[in-house]
Amino acid sequence: MPITEPQDLLDRKFDVCFTHGDVDGNGVLEAADALALAARIVTYLGEPMGSPKAQKLFQAFEQFWTNVEAKMDVNNDGKVTPQEWRKGLRKAFAEDPEAYNAGFRPLAEATFTICDRDGDGFLEQSEFAKFHQAFGCKSANSQLAFQKLDSDGDGQLTVDELLIAWQEYYTSNDPDARGNWLYGDVWDNTVVVGSKTR
Ligand SMILES: [Ca+2]
C-alpha cells in the first residue's frame, strides 16, 4: 500500500527522518539500518570506533531500536514500514515525554557529544555539517538549518540548544518551533516526495 502524503507537520518530519534512517534505501527500517547510521556518525565525525563516546552512541542506538521494534513494528516482522514509523514515533515518543527522555533523548545526547569534537559544549558549523552528512542531508539544507538554529548568529550552536531543537523536531507540531529546522526545510520536495527518498 503506497503511503499517503503527510497530513501534518509531524508526519512530514517523521518522513524526512525515515529517509535518514533507511540507510540501505530498501524502503523499511531494520536493525541493520540503525547500526549503519550509528557507524556513519562515528566515522564522519572521526571518532575512533571503540572509544567511550562511540560505545555510548552504539548503546543509545541499540536501546532506541529495541524501543522501535517493541512499539512500532506492529506485525513483528523485524521491519518498520513508513506507516508503522509515522504512527509509532508519534505514539512512542512524541506523545510520551517520559518515554522520549528515556529512549530517544539519550540518542541525541550521544550524537551531539560526538559532534562536539573539543567537548566545550558548542558546535561549529563544520561539526554540524558532518552530523548532517552522516544523516544524508544535502549541504544546502544543512546550511539553512544552521542559520535558522543559530538564533544569535554567532556561528555556533550549544549542545543544549541542539537537544531542544531535536526534541521540538520529533515531538512538536508547532509550525513556529525553531527545532523544525533541524534538518533544513522539511517541505523542500527534493527531501522527500511522498514515500520516496530523493
Ligand atoms: Ca532499510
Ligand SMILES: [Ca+2]
Ligand atoms: Ca513491521
Ligand SMILES: [Ca+2]
Ligand atoms: Ca566544540
Ligand SMILES: [Ca+2]
Ligand atoms: Ca549561536
